[in-house]
Amino acid sequence: MTTSVLWLRRDLRLSDHPALLAAAESSEQVLPLFVLDDVLLRPAGAARTAFLYRCLRELTARTGGALRVVRGRPEEVLPGIAQQVGAVGVHISSDHGPYGRSRDAAVGGALGEVPLVATGSPYAVAPGTLTRSDGQPYQVYSPFFRAWQQRGAAPPARTPDIPRWTDGDVSTDAVPDDPDLGAVELPEAGEEAARARWQSFGQTDVDDYADLRSRPDADRSSQLSVYLKYGCLHPRTVLADLGSGPGADAYRREIVFRDFYADVLWHRPESARHEVQPKMAAYPYDGGAVAEQRYTAWVQGRTGYPFVDAGMRQLSSQAWMHNRVRMVVASFLTKDLHLHWRRGATYFMSGLRDGDLASNVHGWQWVAGTGTDPAPYFRVFNPVRQGRDHDPNGDYIRRWVPELRDLPGPEVHEPWLLPGGPPPGYPAPIVDHAQERAEALRRYAALAG
Ligand SMILES: Cc1cc2nc3c(=O)[nH]c(=O)nc-3n(C[C@H](O)[C@H](O)[C@H](O)COP(=O)(O)OP(=O)(O)OC[C@H]3O[C@@H](n4cnc5c(N)ncnc54)[C@H](O)[C@@H]3O)c2cc1C
The missing domain is CATH 3.40.50.620 (HUPs)
Structure with missing residues (x-):
């Protein structure tokens, strides 16, 4: 045989x-x-x-x-x-x-x-497949997406009828026991769970995806990332099932983002650790004891900014965080606390169940303003406004920050404005966002100029 x-x-x-x-x-x-x-x-x-x-x-x-x-x-x-x-x-x-x-x-x-x-x-269109008409790799997502659409993903592969498995008399190590997860709860693993998750999302939630994908309080994204990470499900399978309409179109764009970042990493493997825009490598990040205290507060979800803290605590509890909140906590670390994006990326890679090198470093570099898209170094997410826009009633915050559970409605976004200050056990803001935003812009402008 x-x-x-x-x-x-x-x-x-x-x-x-x-x-x-x-x-x-x-x-x-x-x-x-x-x-x-x-x-x-x-x-x-x-x-x-x-x-x-x-x-x-x-x-x-x-x-x-x-x-x-x-x-x-x-x-x-x-x-x-x-x-x-x-x-x-x-x-x-x-x-x-x-x-x-x-x-x-x-x-x-x-x-x-x-x-x-x-x-x-692992991709719908393999990295390195699409290049600009001058043969150069794409640097910006929108033209990549247009080229991706013109090419389209291949249909799913046929499954062999009866795979003839053998162990070849090769000795096997046992799959190790799970490491200690503490209180973290994981979704069910494996291909069958992945398909079930996709079917339930594809049948119901995808229609609302365009409207609700940025709303962590609604919690209506697909949560397929961990299955895509390990290939329990191939994006081709998902795309072949995906219908049409605004929700399906928005979902397709996100799946293609994953292809885009893998393509960037393929063309520029050094971007796993280094700034895509070399001049940004000189950004003067903070160091020292105060910077360390601030980093610890960020990790623990104790910055005093409820939307940021809710995201970091969701990460500790679920090993997952909603995409909108990932952007906000990343902006807060790099632009309010002036800490290096690589620290955040490393923390995410160890904390996220879906930790994926390409999506993670380029998500971080995009937020930090060092990545493929040249614009956003001056885009500093306002953690309060982001919370008000994407968690208007504060339900997401109350879910993850128990100290704030008794605060009604939108009051939860700025607990330091309450007559008695923040409720017991919840910190006052560790930095002033307006001041730190101005400071970040000053540091970036010095580099850009
Ligand atoms: C700072 C930062 C770090 C990130 N790190 C990771 C990571 O380590 N691993 C990871 O899979 N995603 C990462 N993302 C992208 C995104 O946040 C997650 O893919 C998404 O939140 C996963 O949840 P979901 O499956 O419910 O997504 P959905 O909204 O349901 O999207 C469907 C799928 O599209 C892909 N996708 C969606 N948004 C993005 C995006 N911005 N970039 C690349 N692919 C995307 C994912 O495969 C996702 O599963 C990061 C984003 C940021 C801003």
């Missing part, structure tokens, strides 16, 4: 899986394999790690126990297994991040005669 290895990474599903199809069509049996790679596990916090392990347990069951889970460096693990089972090929979905690309090059070299075959990617 001929055997292919299916090396799973960010594609933890069995349907709409071009690499699985390629493996099944090129050999008589398929050995599914996941490598626990410390390089990738290290920056992930407990929530992301636990979600991954749960996905692996689901896949173990769905492959009849065939999934092999092996700890080690992929370039050391793969050649031995390929040799042991006499693999005719090792199949992967391509990875476009800086580490993934160098890792796959090393594995390809280490495999020698056994081909490493990449089919498909």
